[in-house]
Amino acid sequence: MVEVKRSYGGVSAADRSAGRRAKLLEATIAVLADEGESRTTMTAICARAGLTERYFYESFASRDEAIVAALDAVAVEIASVAVQAIADTGGDPAERLRAALTAVVSLVASRPDKGRVAVVESSATPELRVRRHALLGSFAELVAQEADSLFGDAAWPAERAKVHGLVYAAGVAELVAAWIVGDVELEQDELVAAATDLFVAVARRH
Amino acid sequence: MVEVKRSYGGVSAADRSAGRRAKLLEATIAVLADEGESRTTMTAICARAGLTERYFYESFASRDEAIVAALDAVAVEIASVAVQAIADTGGDPAERLRAALTAVVSLVASRPDKGRVAVVESSATPELRVRRHALLGSFAELVAQEADSLFGDAAWPAERAKVHGLVYAAGVAELVAAWIVGDVELEQDELVAAATDLFVAVARRH
DNA sequence: ACAAACTGACAGGGCATCCTGTCAGATAGG
DNA sequence: CCTATCTGACAGGATGCCCTGTCAGTTTGT
Numbered sequence: 001m002v003e004v005k006r007s008y009g010g011v012s013a014a015d016r017s018a019g020r021r022a023k024l025l026e027a028t029i030a031v032l033a034d035e036g037e038s039r040t041t042m043t044a045i046c047a048r049a050g051l052t053e054r055y056f057y058e059s060f061a062s063r064d065e066a067i068v069a070a071l072d073a074v075a076v077e078i079a080s081v082a083v084q085a086i087a088d089t090g091g092d093p094a095e096r097l098r099a100a101l102t103a104v105v106s107l108v109a110s111r112p113d114k115g116r117v118a119v120v121e122s123s124a125t126p127e128l129r130v131r132r133h134a135l136l137g138s139f140a141e142l143v144a145q146e147a148d149s150l151f152g153d154a155a156w157p158a159e160r161a162k163v164h165g166l167v168y169a170a171g172v173a174e175l176v177a178a179w180i181v182g183d184v185e186l187e188q189d190e191l192v193a194a195a196t197d198l199f200v201a202v203a204r205r206h
Numbered sequence: 207m208v209e210v211k212r213s214y215g216g217v218s219a220a221d222r223s224a225g226r227r228a229k230l231l232e233a234t235i236a237v238l239a240d241e242g243e244s245r246t247t248m249t250a251i252c253a254r255a256g257l258t259e260r261y262f263y264e265s266f267a268s269r270d271e272a273i274v275a276a277l278d279a280v281a282v283e284i285a286s287v288a289v290q291a292i293a294d295t296g297g298d299p300a301e302r303l304r305a306a307l308t309a310v311v312s313l314v315a316s317r318p319d320k321g322r323v324a325v326v327e328s329s330a331t332p333e334l335r336v337r338r339h340a341l342l343g344s345f346a347e348l349v350a351q352e353a354d355s356l357f358g359d360a361a362w363p364a365e366r367a368k369v370h371g372l373v374y375a376a377g378v379a380e381l382v383a384a385w386i387v388g389d390v391e392l393e394q395d396e397l398v399a400a401a402t403d404l405f406v407a408v409a410r411r412h
Numbered sequence: 413a414c415a416a417a418c419t420g421a422c423a424g425g426g427c428a429t430c431c432t433g434t435c436a437g438a439t440a441g442g
Numbered sequence: 443c444c445t446a447t448c449t450g451a452c453a454g455g456a457t458g459c460c461c462t463g464t465c466a467g468t469t470t471g472t
Contacts, residue, residue: 008418008469016418036332038244041459052420053461063460123329126242133389136380163392163400164407166384167377174342174376175369183339184369194369201370201407214439214448222448247429258450259431269430 021059023049028070033113037124040067064127071121071128074114075135081107082142093150097143098196105176105192112180119177136173140165147203156205164202172198227265229255234276239319243330246273270333277327277334280320281341287313288345292352299356303349304402311382311398318386325383342379346371353409362411370408377404 005013027049031040042063046053060066085103089096108115122132144161156164172195178184179191186194211219233255237246248269252259266272291309295302314321328338350367362370378401384390385397392400 006417006470013418038331042461043459052422054420054463057461120329120335123326125244125330129326133384160400160403163381163390164404166390167374167381167401167404169377170380171373171375171377174380175373178339178372184372186369194366195373197366198370198373198408200412201410202404204407206406212440212447219448248431249429258452260433260450263431 017058020049020051020055023051024056024059024066025070025073028066029074029113029117032067032070032121033116037067037121037128042066064125067125068127068131071117071131074118075122075131077114078104078107078118079135079138082139086142086146093146094196094200097146097199098192100142101172101192101195105188108176108180109188115176115180119173119180136166136169139169143168143199143203147199150200151204154204156203160205168199168202223264226255226257226261229257230262230265230272231276231279234272235280235319235323238273238276238327239322243273243327243334248272270331273331274333274337277323277337280324281328281337283320284310284313284324285341285344288348292348299352300402300406303352303405304398306348307378307398307401311394314382314386315394321382321386325379325386342372342375345375349374349405349409353405356406357410360410362409367409374405374408 007013008016011019024045027045028040031044031048035044040063042053042056045063045066046056056066060069081103082100085099086096089099108118118135122128122135140162142165144158144165147161147165148155148158155161175184175191175195179186184191213219214222217225230251233251234246237250237254241250246269248259248262251269251272252262262272266275287309288306291305292302295305314324324341328334328341346368348371350364350371353367353371354361354364361367381390381397381401385392390397
């Protein structure tokens, strides 16, 4: 297939391709959230995106690559709103963490499909678990860092802080997952309050 | 196929059938741990068990049923060693929880395949997640209960305790998963110590 | 207007798995 | 010893998805 770039519908070739990729990514997120990983076939993604299989291979080499890209996109967005919220909030580390939690919970509340991909479907396959683990790890570090600046000498030593951060991040992820699914009946602010309290609890050494 | 029960090889029909089922369950656990959920096909399970496909349908109606049964078996075993350890250990609730953690960690250390099924592959499919969630929930309740008897008035109210228990159980599950995979370099007793400290932390209200 | 590129629809081969059926050899009970 | 049952091996159709190729119709640039 000879690829000679040309504009079409008033849109450049690069923009069209990028647009199709974005459509496919959104469709992948939607199918993942609605149908689960095993039913997220190339055919299903293309049908949801309203594109034919040929354009799938334009953006992704395989079904797995699309799924990984979808999770990456969601993970980056979640991490970014969290980091942004921390950067925008001054003062008390606990307040900063509450702001980050609020931002993340708001995101997954307004886009449950993204939340579902991030905390539910993200452990479906080995390849996805690598991403999930990396995301949890970055949150764990962030938590450990805030814990240190919150309690100083009263905080856990660095090695322990990493472990506690991981347990905290994974636990909150599960809590959010249960909340999205409806297994935990809490208001949004109660969810954030519980997670904030838990942060204080795991951050301080006794 | 007419089924007339008769002994064979000095073993009754019921015992032979039960033996095959046990073989298939063990094989399912092994394949799940080695190959992951998506590669745990009926063919692979049968090959690992050394049995032919016909006998698969004698015990299970589908691949999914076998996988669920395998996870259930592992979950029951883990929950049972935990409960047993708590029952066998008197006095301080924190000590009892440490005993339970030691028992569980010992089990997954001696049988990493079972550990892998319980904490890694258990979130691969929606059907498995139901089991995982139930298992986490029972641990969460157990944790909440011990927390209450440890701190009394200083413990969190019941509703919060459930949430904290879930976060704790899920966090520890992730920690154990990371430990099994080798992402967390800790001795077995350090792992138990960290988890015990965290229990105390999430149990007490400040 | 015309050729080339772009797009969407769809067909069909390839592959892995599920699931059923057959068949020969081994074993139990009369 | 002989027949019926049990067992393991394997064959083959059915299904669902992957992936490539074709084709007709639309849009662009000359």
